[in-house]
Amino acid sequence: MNQLEIAKSQLEVKGYLDLPINEKDIIAKIQELKKEKNAVILGHYYQDGAIQEISDFLGDSLYLANAAANTKADMIVFAGVHFMAETAKILNPNKKVVLPDLNAGCSLADSCPPNTFKEFVEAHPDHLVISYINCSAEIKALSDIICTSSNALKIIEQVPANRPIIFAPDKNLGAYLQKETGREMLLWDGACLVHEAFSMDKILMLIKEHPDAEIIAHPESEAHLLKLAHFVGSTTALLHHVQHSTHHKFIVATEVGILHEMRKNAPEKHLIAAPAKENNTCACSECAFMKLNTLEKLYLCMKYELPEITLSEELMKKALAPIQRMLAIK
Ligand code: 13P
Ligand code: SF4
Numbered sequence: 413m414n415q416l417e418i419a420k421s422q423l424e425v426k427g428y429l430d431l432p433i434n435e436k437d438i439i440a441k442i443q444e445l446k447k448e449k450n451a452v453i454l455g456h457y458y459q460d461g462a463i464q465e466i467s468d469f470l471g472d473s474l475y476l477a478n479a480a481a482n483t484k485a486d487m488i489v490f491a492g493v494h495f496m497a498e499t500a501k502i503l504n505p506n507k508k509v510v511l512p513d514l515n516a517g518c519s520l521a522d523s524c525p526p527n528t529f530k531e532f533v534e535a536h537p538d539h540l541v542i543s544y545i546n547c548s549a550e551i552k553a554l555s556d557i558i559c560t561s562s563n564a565l566k567i568i569e570q571v572p573a574n575r576p577i578i579f580a581p582d583k584n585l586g587a588y589l590q591k592e593t594g595r596e597m598l599l600w601d602g603a604c605l606v607h608e609a610f611s612m613d614k615i616l617m618l619i620k621e622h623p624d625a626e627i628i629a630h631p632e633s634e635a636h637l638l639k640l641a642h643f644v645g646s647t648t649a650l651l652h653h654v655q656h657s658t659h660h661k662f663i664v665a666t667e668v669g670i671l672h673e674m675r676k677n678a679p680e681k682h683l684i685a686a687p688a689k690e691n692n693t694c695a696c697s698e699c700a701f702m703k704l705n706t707l708e709k710l711y712l713c714m715k716y717e718l719p720e721i722t723l724s725e726e727l728m729k730k731a732l733a734p735i736q737r738m739l740a741i742k
């Protein structure tokens with residue numbers, strides 16, 4: 413049985429019978445469990461609004477990694493995806509880290525299998541390996557330093573000009589960073605499905621309809637969209653931009669969950685989610701992995717302390733150093 417199957421069977425044995433009936437009751441139970449278990453909920457901006465609201469720390473990947481590094485809680489409940497919970501576990505090997513749904517993976521992390529990446533790194537022994545945090549613990553262990561979209565520019569700018577760089581796993585973010593820094597880097601050929609799902613045709617139609625709108629985009633998006641964008645930045649940078657810009661209307665090209673916090677922080681602004689190629693429920697781009705987490709699963713995972721993230725001591729030790737190097741950069 414794999415970890416997910418074990419977690420499922422354990423939950424089935426204990427039963428879902430005591431699941432509170434409505435959202436208000438579930439939220440009240442989660443609040444009780446937080447106190448009872450000295451638990452902290454770390455929530456990413458791409459989670460459903462209700463989960464964002466109940467999170468103790470809400471933010472982007474870098475903010476949440478810092479929150480995990482500094483928490484005094486006994487149990488970390490990660491309302492995000494697997495690589496984020498793994499990072500929290502690596503930073504807290506002696507704490508319990510749980511993820512509401514163990515299937516909450518990441519297409520970008522999946523696009524970088526450890527065996528092939530190891531061969532790639534070994535073929536370029538003189539290169540400094542910078543990996544985006546959206547990767548597995550095994551990839552982190554093969555890296556020299558980790559970055560997020562918030563600090564990648566700063567990290568690359570600190571690398572001596574004569575040191576060749578491997579950047580993994582996101583080719584779109586990598587290409588954007590090459591353009592911004594003027595540094596040639598060897599790029600791993602990975603990508604995020606969600607940020608590659610935007611339809612240029614539909615966005616161009618939206619621009620015609622709303623010529624006064626600014627296009628803002630996450631750097632995981634493809635180059636042709638980034639070229640069109642008036643502002644490119646990490647999730648937090650996009651949020652700040654909407655709040656502080658003098659513009660009133662924005663077409664937002666990133667995962668639609670961020671609009672929840674944007675609307676709260678800038679209720680007077682007009683926000684339009686950039687449309688995706690496929691017609692889906694929201695006509696925007698949603699991360700199906702992030703959305704696997706629900707309030708019900710959050711409650712159950714806090715109650716039964718499952719599914720739990722477990723990693724070998726050796727892997728955690730190897731993956732910790734590159735994460736700590738990133739966190740040391742202010
Ligand atoms: P940030 O949270 O660093 O902006 O990354 C976006 C993302 O895709 C998270 O999976
Ligand atoms: Fe991964 Fe993309 Fe989802 Fe972020 S939005 S978790 S990069 S698939």
